[in-house]
Amino acid sequence: MxxxxxxxxxxxxxxxxxxxxxxxxxxxxxxxxxxxxxxxxxxxMSAHRALGRLAEEWRRLRRRGWSDADWLDGPTRLGNKLAPVLGAEPGSVVVCDSTSINLYKALRMALALRPEREKIIAEDGAFPTDLYIAGAAARDHMAGGTLVRVDDAKALGDSIDADTAVVLVTHTDYRTSYRHDLAALVTRAHHHDTLVVCDASHSAGAVEVGLAAAGVDLAVGCGYKYLCGGPGAPAWLYVAPRHQAHAESVIPGWMGHADPMAMLPEYEPAPGPKRHLAGTPPVAGNTLMETALDLWKDLxxxxxxxxxxxxxxxxxxxxxxxxxxxxxxxxxxxxxxxxxxxxxxxxxxxxxxxxxxxxxxxxxxxxxxxxxxxxxxxxxxxxxxxxxxxxxxxxxxxxxxx
Ligand SMILES: Cc1ncc(COP(=O)(O)O)c(C=O)c1O
The missing domain is CATH 3.90.1150.10 (Aspartate Aminotransferase, domain 1)
Known part of the structure; x- marks a missing residue:
């Protein structure tokens, strides 16, 4: 043409x-x-104003920012603003940590949901951090898991069997831009009762991800790429509603507690994906990310x-x-x-x-x-x-x- x-x-x-x-x-x-x-x-454009507002809040409120401003709710509030862009259900996304950290959490969660299985399958050409982390998640799995690296997208679907706990799929390949047909992969995986963890870093904010429609189990992605969340922006983590009550927190920090400020000695997980928060949210990073997510409001x-x-x-x-x-x-x-x-x-x-x-x-x-x-x-x-x-x-x- x-x-x-x-x-x-x-x-x-x-x-x-x-x-x-x-x-x-x-x-x-x-x-x-x-x-x-x-x-x-x-x-x-709104980033300057938002950072100025935050600086003023900080100057004025100091400690009261945690109770009187909306700082603590950032991860879930931003997650709900992001959910429609990912085709995710309301209440299924939190904005937190980095993609690498969220991927480790998602893979360990998935392995714990399939405790009798040991295998993670991933493409050899996946983004390097994904392979390093999948190797570590397999190593750290209670049963002592195995990471199987396969050649390409076709092999990813073909290799799933009854021993496979998780398929890790990089939705969009970081070199070729090939975007997987998530629904087809999920259908094959679920046929074997295998879970699908998706890294949609090179898709989110640019192209359709359609997490809910495809039936993806867990997903992660970057906030600083097409989502325009700024340098080092927080990443996101998706947990399908059907897994939320069973998916245990991999890093059960106080921000994922049902009542963080009660300072209870025993961990009690918050409902929904909030339990996967670990520590104090990066308020400045969330502020920038929210200006970008707000652009999608009427889109x-x-x-x-x-x-x-x-x-x-x-x-x-x-x-x-x-x-x-x-x-x-x-x-x-x-x-x-x-x-x-x-x-x-x-x-x-x-x-x-x-x-x-x-x-x-x-x-x-x-x-x-x-x-x-x-x-x-x-x-x-x-x-x-x-x-x-x-x-x-x-x-x-x-x-x-x-
Ligand atoms: C596909 C993919 N996954 C994961 C990452 C790592 O993200 P982070 O450094 O924020 O953990 C990147 C970074 O570019 C990426 O492109």
Whole structure:
């Protein structure tokens, strides 16, 4: 397909139901094109005000902030704001800790829910932290578990058997952007009474995750990527309602207690996913994250996901219209199978990303040959794709001439 023209992009922007949201984001440095939502999303304009408000609360309330402000409720309040974006049930998500920590909790929880089984299955190409943590969760499991690493997405489904406690699936592959069909995987896993733990870091806030509809058991993901929660933003943890009464807290800290301020000597878990909180919430991080989640308040997530797919198609067509030699598509062509970014292969990917940077284009490199362009349905406009194409064409001509 031909790349969209400037006029077509302007017309798409004029009809975009999310157009007003784009203006809710602070512009970056003048002249730079930003395509790295997969690493850290852009900043909502309201972040400055929210941090100023928090500083004032802190100055004025000091200790009373814990009782008179809404600091302590952050993890569950933010979880409820995030749930519709993940297609999760109300009361099934908490915002806390990092993805790595939440993944360890989710895997240990899942292993404890299937105590007679020992095996975790994960893809060999999963994000490295996921593999390290899955290995540790298996090692620390009471029965002494085993992590089985399989080659690819197909093998993940094919390898599930009656010994498998958990399948760990990275919803969107961090290099190819291949997005798993969660519902199909869950159906296969549940056929063997195996649980599915999903890491949706490269999906949440950009594309449909659909946790409840797919029947996922437990899930985790980052807050700082497409969810735009800011540097080091808290992550999220999903526990399907059917598991909430049985899933024991892996780190039973006081913030997961039914009555934290009663200072009781024995642990009594809070109802719902709140029991999976361990320590004091990071109030400043939650404040930033909430400004970003509030942008979704009056948004139809499906409209956002449809826009993301269309932006991705426009980006693919734009890059495939460049003169050769050009980056070759690595991501799925079907938007339903693509995650938050579009990736391409380039024989000199690292040098190419550096050349992009000299042309004030931010993309990201993953070894050995991947170039990723992260797309946000909230702050990217169609005209940004046209501008990117225009700049890439100029860059290509300069490289060919030199
Ligand atoms: C797919 C995936 N999982 C997990 C992580 C780790 O997240 P954190 O460092 O916040 O624990 C990342 C970080 O980029 C990621 O991309």
């Amino acid at each position: 031909a790349s969209p023209t400037r006029a077509e992009c302007e017309s798409l922007d004029a009809r975009d139901p999310l157009a007003r949201i784009v203006n809710e984001f602070a512009p970056g440095e003048p002249g730079w094109l930003y395509y790295d939502a997969n690493s850290i999303g852009a900043m909502p 139809d997530p499906q409209a956002a996901f449809a826009k993301h797919g269309a932006l991705g198609d426009a980006l693919i067509n734009t890059i495939e219209d460049l003169p050769k030699p050009r980056p070759m598509l690595a991501a799925p062509r079907d938007p339903a199978r693509r995650g938050g970014f579009v990736s391409f292969r380039h024989p000199e990917a690292h040098a190419y990303v550096r050349a992009l940077e000299r042309a004030k284009i931010v993309a990201s490199y993953r070894a050995p040959d991947i170039v990723r362009f992260g797309l946000s349905p909230l702050y990217h406009r169609y005209i940004d794709i046209w501008t990117l194409g225009d700049r890439l064409r100029t860059l290509q001509m300069e490289r060919t001439e030199s």
